[in-house]
Structures are given as C-alpha cells and as structure tokens.
Amino acid sequence: MSDKKPLSPSERILATRRKFLTTAGLAAPAVLAAPAIVRAQAPIRWRLQTYAGPSLGEHVIKRQVDAFNAAANGEMEIELYYADQLVPTSELFRALQNGTLDAIQSDEATMAAPVDISVFGGYFPFATRFSPDVGSLFTYYGLDEIWKEAYSEVDNVTYLSTGAWDPLHVFTVDKPVRSLEDLKGLRVFGVPTAGRFLSRYGLIPVTVPWDDVEVALRTGDLDGVLWSGFTEMYEMGWADICKYALSNSITGAWFGSYYVNTPSWEKVPPHLQQLYRSTIDQSHYYRMIWYWGGEAKLRVEGEKMELTSISPEEWNQVTKDAESFWDEVAGESPRAARVVEILKKYSSDMEKAGYPYR
Template identity: 60%
Template sequence: MTNRRNFLKNAGIAAAAAGPAMLAAPYVKAQDKKITWRLQTYAGAALAEEVVRPCVNAFNKAANGEMEIELYTADQLVPTGELFRAMQAGTIDAVQSDDDSMNSPVDIKVFGGYFPFASRFSLDVPTLFYQYGLDKIWEEAYDEVGVKWLSAGAWDPCNFSTNKPIKSLEDLKGLRVFTFPTAGKFLTQFGVVPVTIPFEDVPVAMQTGEIDAIAWSGITEMKTSGWEEVTKYFLTNNISGGWCGSFFANGDRWKEVPEHLQQLWRVCMDSSHYRRLHWYWGGEASLRAGGSSLELTTIPAEEWKTVEEKAYAFWDEIAAQSERNAKVVKILKDYQAVMEKAGSPYR
C-alpha cells in the first residue's frame, strides 16, 4: 500500500508538472539503454508467484540486461478496475488480467474472465483463440484503443466457496458474492448479490460477513491465496471451466521493444500459459481428492442444467450488443457444436 501511495503521489506530481500535452506524448527510450517495464497483474502476491512470476523471471534472465520487467501484484500500483486506463495512458507499461475486471473500454470485455459456460475445460480457451479466430478479434478491438493485445490463455474454473453448504439453486439466493463483473451480472437472476472489493480484502470481508461467498476461482486458488482458511465449503458445479485472461501492453511501449525481445516475451508468455494448464489441472484434482480442508458440495446435474440453459439465453443478449460480440458468440456456438458432436472426452 505504501508503494502504491508513493507511486500515485509521484505520478501526480509529474503529471502536474508536465501538463496534458507532454503526458500524452509517446515515450522514447534511447536504444543503448536498458528498457524497463512495469507490469501489474490481477493476481495477489501469493498467486502471482505461480501464474506470472516464473515467466517474468525467465524473460529477465534471457533478455541479458537489454530489458527488465518489474512485476507488481493486485492493486499494488493502481486498483484492478483502473488497470486498463493506466496502461493506455502509459502510467504502467503492461498488464496481465482479464478484460472484464480491468474495465476495458471495448465491447468484447464481457468475454474476459468467466463468460458463463464459454469453456468447459481449460484447453477450450487457447483452442478458441488460436484455432477458431478469437485472437484476430481481440487484436482488432484493442488496436482501436491504442493497446497491444499480446496473448490469451486459461486459468482455473469458477466455483463457489462459501461458509454455508450449497446443495440447490435455492441456497444461492441472497448470497453476497465476490466475483467478476459479467459473471456477477449473470448470477443475479439466481438471487446472487455481486460485491466488488479489492482482491487483498477478501479474507477479512469473509470473516466480517461483508461477503458470504467467493466465486472467483477454483479450489487451487482458494488454497494458494489463503482463502481456504476463511471458508468451509466448495461447490463442485462451476459456471466456467476456464478463466480467460490475457497479457497486454501500451501500444507505444510495445513498438519501442526490439523485435528479438518482442519474440522472447511472446515465448515467455506461452510458457506461462503452458505452466498454468498443468498447475491448475493437477491442483484442482488433488485438492478435491482430499488435499483441501474444504468440504465439497454439489447441486444435482438436472437442477444445474437450468443454469446452463440460462447461460445460452445470456449469450444471445450479449450478441445483440454489437456486431463484434455477435461474431464471438457465433464462434462459441460453433465450437460448442463441434465439441458436443465429438463426444467424450471433449463433452
């Protein structure tokens, strides 16, 4: 918090001295000096060590002094909801987040994070981007707002963790839940009350009763972030099998990076996506199999099917918002049809 206050204070002083025109001017760095980036992730300190620190460390070592990425965790420099604006303005250089929670000013932001039932397994996310064309749509959308979308990957599923057992849809009614914006909007039809608080405030909020549940992650993140200690139950049903998140950079800052370092960072991002695939997949299984103190509960499949059906109606509502959103929804429907036709183990 001290770092964040000092950062914002110094940034404000510099902005006042420079004036609007200078603040908006492209950043120029001499090519004979080391390039330094500030990257902030959506993840808290403990989680960041697993989901982003390894690839940043690998890049910094391989860059051999030509470039260094400084990693900051959730809300450390700016609040998560202000990440996009800070990156767009050049206050920070790069971001690892989902589009939804960092409040991207693009129509497709609703598909970031946990778009209801867009994925059943983590592998669905990269397949949708790199075989079904979502990457081109994301590039187009962010080019329009001066930000370079770099790469997307999957994280964990979205389950409920609570202090009371959830065994039916009726049990969801009235729950004050910390979750993502679009997921929260979807869940309101089942009586859920979405609550937005800083990532690091979640444990205290659970203990004080400010929130009743967390629908932010799977069981691996519950344990890694320390939230397992303030909850008792874990609902095995999920509204998404894989969180969709990306790496982004300020458009001007990305252009300043030499091509060989751009390629190096792309390789390191890919290594991060790969690591998460097996870290989450194995973690979810082992913790459900007895490695967690949380008691597992389940809503019967026939009752949970109601939630799935409502999700597809929600897709159509989102598709009506823009032509680009309609393209994404069509891709999701086409993909779902292929997976269902393919059968087990795909669906």
C-alpha cells in the same frame, strides 16, 4: 524419532506442485540467460502490473517475468507489481493507455476494458469445459483475430495473447449451497460477468480490493467468493475460511490476457519482443498444467472444504438459462454476436467430437 509434524493432504499437494516450479520451463530462468556482455546503453525498463496478489502471482506471472529478465541479458528489465500496488485493478487499462504501466496481465471484464468484447474476458458462463478449450478457441476458431481487431480500435494498447486459468466455482464461509434457492442473498466477491449471470438466481456480486477479501470473509461482510477454482482457494488461504465448495462449475477455464502499451512496445527491439511472446507461451503451458493437475488433486484429497452440489435437474436449468444469457450478450454489438456464434459452433463441434472432448 522425528518430531516433525506430518503434512496434511492439501499441504502435500501444494508442496508437490511447488516442486513443479523446479522442473517447469519457467522455474530456472538462469538456464535461459545468455553469456554476459558489456552494454553501453541503459536497459529498457518496464513496469508490469497483474490482477493477482503475491501468492497467486508467483504462479500466474512472476515466473514469466523472472525468465524474461534473465534471458534479456541486461538489455531489458521488467519490474513486477501485484494487485492494486501501483494502481487499483479497475484502473489497469487506463494506466496502460497513459503509459503509467508498460504492460498488464488481466481479463477485460475485471479491469472494465473499453471494448465491446470485455464481457467475454474472465469467466463467460459455460463458454469452456476444459482449459485446452481456451487455446483452441483462440487458435482455431478465430477469437484471437477478433481480440486483435477490437484492441486495434483502442489508442495506445496492443493485445498480445490469451491463455487458460482455473475453472469457476462458488465457495462459501458457512452457508452451504445445495440448491439454486441457496444462492439467494449470498454476498460474494467475484468476477463481473459470472456475477451478472448468477444474480438472476438472487446472488449478490460485491466488489472489494483483492487484499480486503480475506478480512471481509472473516467479518461476515462477504458470504463467499465466486472468483476461482480450488487451486486458488488453497493457494491464497481462502480455503482456511470457507467451509463449503460448490462442485458445479459455472465455467471450465478463465480467459486471461496480456497487453502492452503500444509506444512502449514499439521501442522494444524485435528479438526482445519475440522473447516476451515466448515467455508468455511458456507461462500458458506452465499455468495450464499447474491448474489442471492441482485442481483435481485438491478436489479429491484436499481436506479443508466440504463439497456440495446442486442436483442435475436444477443445474440443467442453469445451463439452459445460459443460452438466453448468450443471446442477450450477442445483442450488445455485432462483434459480440460474432463471438457468441463462435462459442456456439465450438460447443457443437466438441459435442459431436465426443469423448474425450465432451
């Protein structure tokens, strides 16, 4: 008889999802590698830092970097750094501009990018329902052009691409949220724009270094997090601390983007630029499936957090309040107004399209 301890439901789910790494395109970079040849010149070396810590970074960026390094065949090598390892996350953009970093992965709001669309990066309340919404907004509705336009006005930074991450929920250590009243006074670590929106209901956004979140949750300095969906809660171990998960989603998917230092990018030959863009696209594909499928299974089968909900009547008020929040943001700049108009148009189109779009 085997004395091996049976896996819990969430452990089985996470194990299955990690197995996905062996079948997804980004799992085996050696397959992509070209035959080895001798090169006279030293390889191009880049430093890339992500917003994510090591456990999350394994899925949102490391596979892409590994695949690129293997396929670059010695012509170029990217060194990957996780959250706050070289510079604080809040200084990512500045470090990219001055060449301390050659590339970054983040959202505008988290790193306070000096562009008038930064409020839309990360989680913009109720901008998306599903992860495919992100790619559709950027590909078919013009957000990609607006992002490129905004960053063309910033020295030394080139915007490359945006993809979808997980949805956004409120998770709490020992204070369940079952009404808007329960949000009052909650100190949560989270993304700036969603925190700004929910602060109208009394929630208190708190900023701490990513590595300090777990300790702050355990000591009571934080009551919870407003930073992710169920996937990341389990992957990062925060589900071991938080007892409650609010099932009402503030946004269906995070806007996460890739940027490069312009002088560094211009030194990269075209075939390696294309390789970098291609591995970004592979990463978008892998990540969307990893989040989408795993998110659902962990909500249904995960055993670590009790699901709570705010009634449809109260939540309808929240979605109604988001409309005035959108209009408030639209008043911040003409370009922000253009983004809001696109979001409104997209939302209307999805409602008209009906099932399965809405």
